[in-house]
Amino acid sequence: MIRIEKDAWDRMVAHARSAYPDECCGAMLGAIDNSHKTVKVAVELENAYQGERGNRYELRPEDLLRADREARRQGLDLIGIFHSHPDADAYFSATDLKNSCPWYSFVVLSVKGGEFDHAACYLPNADQTAADSEELVYPN
């Protein structure tokens, strides 16, 4: 189960709305207590995909490295990645799966007509062939 605190969630939704109609992406920092994850800080990262960003995103590893350092500096852990699906549901697409990493929780935010619609979270496997759903709790 992954729970996102209000400040972090507000940043994620604001980032998704401001990036619309492009996809946004970012890192989620927080803590893990057994299987319970809590996201305390959301970090907006640039969508570095070279091409049509309305249905694709790419994180620069250097940006992720900086996010990890920031997490360590704050005594937090990098525990997940978020991105948006403009005018599409919050499914984990074939593209998401193929370019994922099994180490992190992946939150997908559906943004329709520029407004947040719904979200879901996934845990991809090591071979990038399947992703389980992870229970996601976020503020209304």
Place this chain on the structure above:
Amino acid sequence: MAKVLIPTPLRQYSDKLDSVELSGATVGEVLGELTGRYDELRRHLYSDEGKLRSFVNVYVNDEDIRYLQREATPLTDKDTVSIVPSIAGGAHGD
């Protein structure tokens, strides 16, 4: 001894340590030392063919080893090795 920073989700395989000091003259030697000490880490970092998994990037300080000498990149005691995944995606592809 170079310092290797362990990504959060992999710490369950490194006795919960967030970093490990390891001896080795190159990145390859240090990663070999790491996966020798923590066997479970090997399958997360390396494919069955023994190559670093496609989504695994290794940095020495701020430099991607692909732009240095890859796993032959030399290390000093002051170097920090980071393991950073490649991540992308998007709604395209259903």
